[in-house]
Amino acid sequence: MAEPVAIAILAKAPVAGLAKTRLIPALGPEGAAALQARLTAQAVRTAAAAGTGPLALWATPDATHPSFADLARGHRLTLACQPDGDLGTRMLAAVAAASGPALVIGTDCPALTPAHLAACAATLRDGIDAVAIPAEDGGYVLIGLRRPEPAPFAGMTWGTAAVMAETRRRLARAGLSWREPARLWDVDRPADLVRLSRGPILPEPDLRSGTDAAACPAAR
Template identity: 55%
Template sequence: MVALAIMAKAPVPGFCKTRLMPALGAEGAARLQAWLLQHSLAVARASGLRPLQLWAAPDIEHPLFQALARPGDVRLQAQFGHDLGMRMLYVFTRAQGPLLLIGTDCPPLTPALLLECAACLETHDAVFLPAEDGGYALIGLQQPQPELFVGIDWSTERVMAQTRERLTALGLRWQEPAVVWDLDRPEDLQRLPPGLLTAALESPLETEC
């Protein structure tokens, strides 16, 4: 069974989606993060992959994290590590078997695509969904591979290219079923379906889900 984990920042103004603040303001960016978090968890639940994990930053105390985990089908845990690579590696070192790890920044992610990625781990060591900006929106591993998370220029267009070099050097077999886009920059907002951004900006920051 392939588990599924989501890494997410709390929807706190000024803490999340800071690159979108010039377009949306601090509160607008936080409301969009709240919507992205709920959307990502809904897609994860619809995939049927279990167990589900929600790795929260800066901690698990935000009311929206607590509300989303309340049905009892999500294990809520706090992120740990000094950079993105170490936080991702920490998640994989706590896995009990094959694991897919996603963030909350990829609206085009679907349950079918998650299942396709999970199937890749039946025959390969790793699976990735490269992002158009040079990073990746999903990483899946049969087992922890610490070398994939050290010495990578995180949050740059070099992430996926450097990761491919590391995969090759380690002799790992991997697949890339699709290329997706992330919602990171103001220009990415234009890719959302009409009306969705308006609805997202009305997303609650607290306990309603």
């Protein structure tokens, strides 16, 4: 049996006014939330199809939206709440909770495939310390580590075109080996919607308002 490589998916609840706020000028609050739900469902399906190891969805601000519960039931997915702190703190927590090699992804990259995830998992199984898939905008759509390492995360300035370049510098300074098996694009700004419209149509999500579900448990 291959060594399990966990996949942690960081996702915002698909709530109007909270999700995909940079796309609200183009889609409106409800449209942006609908897209968030569709992208999240696609990310979960992709991770499940890769079959590399256990799956966890790390939700913010909580996991009470019914779409999260539906995804958990349909894909043997553990729900967890993202901790307080910046993006680096939340990603490091997801890696630490995996108790072994882990890949961390968001929900903004519909171009990410099961084959990409399988290749990244194989890289970590081969003993490489880290793996990343850079995004065309200068960030990254995936980072994976064999063990929790604060170097790529602590004190990073997120949301800039220099994130991947700075991540490379930090990995090198820490003496960590890494690979970058692909370069992909993500959906962050209105201009990205044109590219998204040329691809496969994402299935429609369940957009019921979530107020009644229990708070999410800690990931195991």
